Amino acid sequence: MTWTSSMSSGYSSLEEEESEEFFFTARTSFFRRPPGKTRAAPQDVQKEREPHVYLSKEEVKEKIESYNSSVTDKLKMTLNTNGIYTGFIKVQMELCRPITVQSSQSQGRCAHSNNETAFCLPDGCVNTLHISSTNTVREVIEALLKKFFVADNPAKFALYKRCHKEDQVYTCKLSDREHPLYLRLVAGPRTEMLSFVLREHETGEVMWEAFSIPELQNFLRILDKEENEQLQILKKRYAAYRDKLEEALGGVWKPG
Helix, strand or coil, rough: EEEEECCCEEEEEEEEECCEEECCCCCCCCCCCCCCCCCCCCCEEECCCCCCCCCCHHHHHHHHHHHHHHHCCCCEEEEECCCEEEEEEEECCCCCCCEEEEECCCCCCCCECEEEEEECCCCEEEEEEEEEECCHHHHHCCCCCCCECCCCHHHHHEEEEEEECCCCEEEEEECCCCCCCHHHHHHCCCCCCCEEEEEECCCCCCCCCCCCCCHHHHHHHHHHHHHHHHHHHHHHHHHHHHHHHHHHHHHHHHCC
16 A cells, blocks of 8 residues: 655545444534634534445446546546556545644644644545545554654544535444445545544543543643633623722712
């Protein structure tokens, strides 16, 4: 399995098994989102489980021909003689927390910690990966992290599929053993029918064991800063109330 990457092109190559976990995707986070990292809030709803359909070699060939005839961005699929096919998928990065990168040359707002850097990915960052039909969700996630030299544990992240139907946005988390290119082939090239999104895990609990010691220490600093900010806000609010009460009392007891 080989892969190449380019920060400027947004393209990676990953070349060389299926249950899905569905749930409501309302997001909660222990930490406040970084400025400018607001996520669009479409009405994500639970998608009913769809049966996995296995395609014969002839069915795959027909679907690839149909797929390629509908492609408008030249990102076509290729069927090899061994039955394995290759193609492209686009993955949108929707990360609310900073990622830890090993390179010191990063764009955006950074905070250094030893030889690592906490880096917020740009909003709307989309990456194009060249993969095969044998590549799994876990391999796709690892390839995306390698592209950005991310040192974070891949277990922190999950790949989701998103589709639109009847003015609803359906989203579900893919299992690590699912094959994204198969889903792309079945859905066709239109991103309205299917798109892929990389997010942090939404388990309802923070996976503290997946974080490094420097990251945990950084979280404590963030908590201390936010606690101090909230205390200052409360003090100003009560000071304003006190001033108004004293002003009202002065008006009541003022000699007429």
